[in-house]
Amino acid sequence: MILLWGSNARAAHPIFFHHVLRGIHNGARMYCIDPRRSESARWADVWLGIDVGSDIALANAMGKVIIDRGLHNDQFIRHATTGFDDYVQMVNDYPLGRATEITGIPGGAIEEMAIAYATAETAQICWTLGITEHHNATDNVLALINLALLTGHVGRYGSGLCPLRGQNNVQGGGDMGAIPNKLPGFQDVENDELRARVEGIWGRSIPPKRGWHLTQMFEAMEAGMLRGLYVIGENPAESEADVNHARKLLDHLDFMVVQDIFMTRTAERADVVLPSAADWCESEGTVTSSERRVQRVRKALDPPGEARTDLDIVSHMAEAMGGGWGRPSAEEAWDELRRVSPMHAGMAYRRLDALGGIQWPCWNEDHPGEKFIHHRLWADPLVGDPVPFIPTEWVTPVDRLTQDYPYRLTTGRHLDGFNTGVQSGGFDSPIRIGGTLDLSSEDAVRLGVNDGDVVRVSSRRASIDVPARVDEGLREGLVFMTLHYPETADVNQLTIEAWDPKSGTAEFKATAVRLEKVGA
Amino acid sequence: MIDITIDGEVVQVVSGSTLLDACRLIGKDQPTLCYLETLSPVNVCRVCVVELEGSRTLVPSCSRMAESGMVVQTDSERVRHSRKVVLEFLASSVDLSLAGSEVRDWLDQYEARPDRFGPRAAPTGDRDRRHAGHHHRTTGSVAETVQQSIKIDNPLYVRDYSRCILCYKCVEACGEDAQNTFAIAVAGRGFDARISTEFDVALPESACVYCGNCIGVCPTGALMFRSEHELRQAEMWEEERQTVTRTICSYCGVGCNLDLHVQDNRIEKVTSPQDHDVTSGHLCIKGRFGYEYVQELGDLATTPIDEVLARARQH
DSSP: OEEEESOOHHHHSHHHHHHHHHHHHTTOOEEEEOSSOOTTGGGSSEEEOOOTTOHHHHHHHHHHHHHHTTOSOHHHHHHHEEOHHHHHHHHTTOOHHHHHHHHOOOHHHHHHHHHHHHHOSSOEEEEOHHHHSSTTHHHHHHHHHHHHHHHTOSSBTTBEEEEOOSSTTHHHHHHTTOSTTEETTTEETTOHHHHHHHHHHHTSOOOSSOOOOHHHHHHHHHTTOOOEEEEESOOHHHHSSSHHHHHHHHHTOSEEEEEESSOOHHHHTOSEEEEBOOTTTSSOEEEEOTTOEEEEEOOOSOOSTTOBOHHHHHHHHHHHTTOOOOOOOHHHHHHHHHHHOGGGTTOOHHHHHHHTOEESOOOSTTOOOOSSOOGGGGSSSOOSOOEEOOOOOOOOOSSOOOSSSOEEEEEEOOTTOOTTSTTGGGSOOTTOOOSOEEEOHHHHHHHTOOTTOEEEEEOSSOEEEEEEEEOTTOOTTEEEEESSOTTTOOGGGTSOOOBOTTTOOBOTTOEEEEEEEEEO | OEEEEETTEEEEEOTTOBHHHHHHHTTOOOOOSSOOTTSOOOOOSOTTEEEETTOSSOEETTTOBOOTTOEEESSSHHHHHHHHHHHHHHHHHSOOTTSOHHHHHHHHHTTOOGGGGOSBOOOOSOGGGOOTTOOOOOOSSSBOOOOOOOBOOSSSEEEOGGGOOOOOHHHHHHTTTTTOOOOEEEESSGGGOEEEEGGGOOGGGSSOOOOOHHHHHOSSSSEEEHHHHHHHHTTOOOGGGOEEEEEEOSSSSSOOEEEEEEETTEEEEEEOOTTOTTTTTOOOHHHHHTTGGGSOOSOTTTSOHHHHHHHHHHO
16 A cells, blocks of 8 residues: 655656656555645545645554554554653544645545554655655654654555655665765764764864855855855755745855756856866766665766766865875775765675665675665564654644635646756757646636746745646646746745754745736 | 477476466577567467467467366467468568568478469558448459558657558557557457557547557567657668667656657657566656657857757657
8 A cells, every 4th residue: 555645756767756646556556745736636535625735644644544443553552662652642632524624635535544554565655846845844754753653554565665766866875975964875974972983984184073064054045144155966046946046045145056956047157167077977976775775877878078977076176275185986985985974885886786775774794784674573582672652743834824825835746847946947848838827717717827837936025927827737726837937937935934943844835825816 | 387288398387377378488489570578468370370289270389278187288280370371461561671570580491482372562541440241352463551651649659550460469458468558459350450549540540649558568669759750751760870878757756767769869669668666667647758848959057958858848
């Protein structure tokens, strides 16, 4: 059984969805929880059209149904978890009636899904940005984890929690320590022992305190505490929520270096632009997929003009700063990483080649990697610490719906688009429909708009004019835009900069807007 | 385990194996056209047939399950004759010039003489409009063919059904075996059978989502990247000068393996390995076709993004 929650994988992760479809053809049931009846939802046994930002209420109500009917996995809970009693108390505040009021989903459907999930032999919860692009993103994820703990659908082959990553190395970026609080291999930078070990390998001292994440950096820019910025392969001048504000902050920096394969809007604002090679086809290295599989990327093309690989640029930069790194090859850099990060230790290049990638952890060169993790939770006696239930309360999205801003705008991807369109805009896609404001036929009638009519979409931050497109997958009051066409449909002028203090993710999924027809 | 006898040799195979699996186990690969490891067998090409003792007809080795005690001949007169005729029918009516070299080897091996049906008949040009029963008896002096003009109706790939042997692989890949889009199917009957979109509409009006998984499985070059087609037309497609480099797609976190076919520092075609368990050879539109942004498009470092994209779109 598959719970596809806040994910339109059919469009955003098409080859993962091939595997889902194989499961469906083999008899797996799929419940799709999404405000839109998306391309993915059309393959579901049941589509639950949830109101944007009410996921925690749904998860908690499911938890209550499961407990009330005695379908929770008592043995697993006692063996591998803590905090169950607090969880029970909290979900008691989410009876079906209240959940329906908050989520817009009929109680019977919630009940059916909860029972199906709890009684399935194996069950997966797969999610994407519909869960994580909220101001309470971490709580949303915790609410799903609680369901897996409640039923024991974790740490077993075929059961688990599966966040689908949006880029080829989101997972790898975190694994490599490109997050403010971790060293490579998720070793806590504030742990003196772990830090000392890595300092020993690098022969350098490491700042003992965590750094800022992206959203905190923008706050620091606003406060005047961050005056210089080195941007590698990111386009915040188009991808940030409340993007006009972000652009202003970037423009006021003393100094900005941008290292990118394109002259992006961010690069246009830079003092220095370092042209870099495309990582997936003009340089060597590794990336890590959603399933923790480390695989090699290889150079197939010579980069254009003066562009150099990121590794080359960073090595030169280090040399200029007196770093003395030399010019390591990608494999040499990787071998150093294998010394620093124990969970990558066994991943020699030749093994990655021979095995078609390896899923971490891979502790040594005899270790095959792990198809799934958390199996320790089933070991008797339990290996390591038990996992806590972390009760999470539902709260509304920050950008409230009011009479002035009565429509809920949410965002997502098209099958042939990718993020701000810098890459996907380059090829001639026959199915590209461009940037539109998608709305339900009920709202189209109310506003008197037809496909192609221009509507003015206004949030509390900005207004933009875009063509309308009626989408039968949308419900009354819900409108949709993609982020692929910032030149013609700059949706991030509208979105709110409210962000999750735990993950730093902004609430791209929930904007309150007003719609007016401006022309045919 | 199951014991069967192939050409006098006893073979042990695990239950659930096909006769083809058993043949391969002892190094006796059989010719196949419609069979692919990643697709369900459809039993249409009939070149993999073998003789099974006690069976009235020859059986397709790609899908017939091995049963204990089976006695199989893979090179009997009957098998050789059947394969020869099948290959003659195909080679006389279809352009096999871009099919894998193994197909030409089989033609030699089975002494196929496709020319014995007479010279190729002039193309009729109406293959997409034919109906069952609307035929006149032919004189038998010429060999009818499936020759027709190439369908070029979108910027990404072309369909040259003069090369189509109706192996159904594209239909399977578009359908339940992979993409589940069901944009194409087999229309017509008998010699009129052909791969078609619904009502033969052009691809942009069809359900096609341009994953290119049909191209990935096509064994005869009937389905082809437009870039490859244009280079071939200009006699500039030079496979011996190309490199094939395996890397990972950048468009999402699934980790699809891409094989980039590069000529003169340009990507001309993208495939995916069929034996990798992430993709089984299948990709989406972005992985298959979304590479134009890394092609030579002028000085990227100094050209504004709008111009780069505009230039890319002209390609």
